[in-house]
Amino acid sequence: MAGLKRDIKSLFYITHINNLESIFQHGILSHARVEEMGIPYTPIYDAQIVSNRRERSTPDGKSLWRFANLYFQPRNPMLYRVINKIDKKEVAIIGVRPEVLSYPGCYISTGNAASSPSEILPVKEGIKAIFEMWKIIHNEWWNPDDGSKRKIMAECLVPDFVSPDMIQTIYVVNHDVAKDVRSRISGARVPVVPEPSMFFQPTRRERVTGNLFLIEGDLFFSTMQTITISVNTMGIMGKGLASRAKYQFPDVYVVYQDACRSKKLQIGKPYLYKRESFVDEQLADDPGSLTKPNSNKWFLLFATKRNWRENSDIVGIENGLKWIQHNYKSEGIASLAVPALGCGLGGLDWRDVGPLMCQYLSVLDIPVAIYLPRERETPEEFLSRDFLLGTKE
Incomplete structure (x- = not known):
């Protein structure tokens, strides 16, 4: 894991800004854990898309429903779809410390985890695969024909939840949203950074x-x-x-x-x-x-x-x-x-x-x-x- 910190600076979770207070209290939760705890939340994904994750399992037989999913590249087709369905000012991207990859039971998918062509691998093997796709994951664009549209959505799958103390940064589209978010999480002491290019917006x-x-x-x-x-x-x-x-x-x-x-x-x-x-x-x-x-x-x-x-x-x-x-x-x-x-x-x-x-x-x-x-x-x-x-x- 020594070279990991050098190359992977952060992993990313996409959510609605209304969910931030709950996330800083309970962590980034799997869908199953949200249901079990009865936590109210504002969804940003279509129910049908999310439910597809119930049907696919990791190598140890656990449903993806039981994993919190983090992206290696948040500027991806999923985010593009989200901000074309809801106002981009309502979306936050949470940067998570790369040490989360050391959590027991984590897996890495070589693309959108719910997509059958994506492999779901143990972390050590998965990191090797991620570095082999590094250029694709950090490209500015993608194409459905060559698989890059799927691959750029490679994920880290974390069992059950990601602890709030693993959150290192919150990215939003502009300064006005950043001000709003800072007021919502005033006790968290996590930097809130306007990063318009991450949201497909001009700098x-x-x-x-x-x-x-x-x-x-x-x-x-x-x-x-x-x-x-x-x-x-x-x-x-x-x-x-x-x-x-x-x-x-x-x-x-x-x-x-x-x-x-x-x-x-x-x-x-x-x-x-x-x-x-x-x-x-x-x-x-x-x-x-x-x-x-x-x-x-x-x-x-x-x-x-x-x-x-x-x-x-x-x-x-x-x-x-x-x-x-x-x-x-x-x-x-x-x-x-x-x-x-x-x-x-x-x-x-x-x-x-x-x-x-x-x-x-x-x-x-x-x-x-x-x-x-x-x-x-x-x-x-x-x-x-x-x-x-x-x-x-």
């Missing part, structure tokens, strides 16, 4: 105009109707956002290659893929349980270069922005998320690209989110309204 959101925002965060979890992917016109999605789209949404890659072959996608002429399937089908655990799934996610394939080996073409980017300005209404684009086009792997500088994008996108009468470069931090002076629009308040 930063700045308004430039009434409809235009600058965002730091994960473009692929944007709530905008249409997501823009910067690509080349050769049909190769090798790195960056394009590679992510190829992996997470394989159908987008097929459409992209066809658009390149048919010349429908060109420098200065983006191609809009009006995808019909719901993004929740790939991101949420048990998407059929969502009563209000996200609207169909469209993808705007925006060519910033011809050859993937070249730097991006700022003139071509400007022509593409003109296309958006002239066509977004007729195409039915209702809201738009756009990366910092040509920055990062494209070799262009935000100081040149940012004002250009804002010039064209600020006049659209739909919500537009520009996602800032993730490769490096952008100096504050290049994020001001005055710099981006050439005007003062």
Whole structure:
């Protein structure tokens, strides 16, 4: 267990903030223990999903119903489903000390424990399996086709309960919720940390105009109707956002290659893929349980270069922005998320690209989110309204 503390900093339990006071009194309980003690609680999971855990057993014959389940990665399909059913402000993620793995009778599952492809292993063997999946567990996204959607939900199964003294941190979506939670558990002396990225939220959101925002965060979890992917016109999605789209949404890659072959996608002429399937089908655990799934996610394939080996073409980017300005209404684009086009792997500088994008996108009468470069931090002076629009308040 010596290397364990170095690599596994915490395990995680997802719950409603209404349950925190009870958890600090009784611990994180198994479903069976909650029933036996008659403890009232606010559920966040569908009863049918939870009841499926009754039917599966650990190697010693105990039902999963008798185990408290902790995740190695809380930013997973289960959390995604939860915060798309209830207000994310009502959700708390409890960080638990890794020493909980030393509890007698613990097991580790190599994915969602209720899913039959997941193995349920003794801790020593399970830790080895977890480290072999470490890259998957700590990835930013997942895919149902390659098993990563199941694997990222790997669990530590703790018999009966996790003691309150094993709780080390509580994570919530923002500072207002943190203040509320601190008042609820004032005697616990456990840090309450706002961590929006853990809840699929931007770490930063700045308004430039009434409809235009600058965002730091994960473009692929944007709530905008249409997501823009910067690509080349050769049909190769090798790195960056394009590679992510190829992996997470394989159908987008097929459409992209066809658009390149048919010349429908060109420098200065983006191609809009009006995808019909719901993004929740790939991101949420048990998407059929969502009563209000996200609207169909469209993808705007925006060519910033011809050859993937070249730097991006700022003139071509400007022509593409003109296309958006002239066509977004007729195409039915209702809201738009756009990366910092040509920055990062494209070799262009935000100081040149940012004002250009804002010039064209600020006049659209739909919500537009520009996602800032993730490769490096952008100096504050290049994020001001005055710099981006050439005007003062």
